[in-house]
Amino acid sequence: MSEIGPCDWCEEVLQPYLDRELSATEVAEVEHHLAACRWCEKRFKFETDLRRLVRQAVIEPMDAALKAKLAALRLEL
Ligand SMILES: [Zn+2]
Structure with missing residues (x-):
């Protein structure tokens, strides 16, 4: 088990493993x-x-800078 390369077995079980299935x-x-x-x-x-990044993106869809920009826009309306 010392070779480094794509492992078919891992590709098969990785998703169900992460999904806790x-x-x-x-x-x-x-x-x-x-x-x-x-x-x-x-892998x-x-x-x-x-x-984790995807989950964060869902929880925080906008970063602070963008939020500030949007807030400024709203004030101009
Ligand atoms: Zn493997």
């Missing part, structure tokens, strides 16, 4: 694999970060 046994299997496979570990980290 796997059984406890499967989760343990994924975590065991993540610890051994550097490719999947990286997993990337997906986790991506999901």
Whole structure:
């Protein structure tokens, strides 16, 4: 398990794993694999970060600068 490259198995289980759709046994299997496979570990980290960013974008759709700009526009109306 030292080679670094696309891992078909990980592509298959990564999404259901992140969506918490796997059984406890499967989760343990994924975590065991993540610890051994550097490719999947990286892939997993990337997906986790991506999901966090997407969630943040949903919660905070506008950044502060844009909000200020919009507030200024509203005052001019
Ligand atoms: Zn892998």
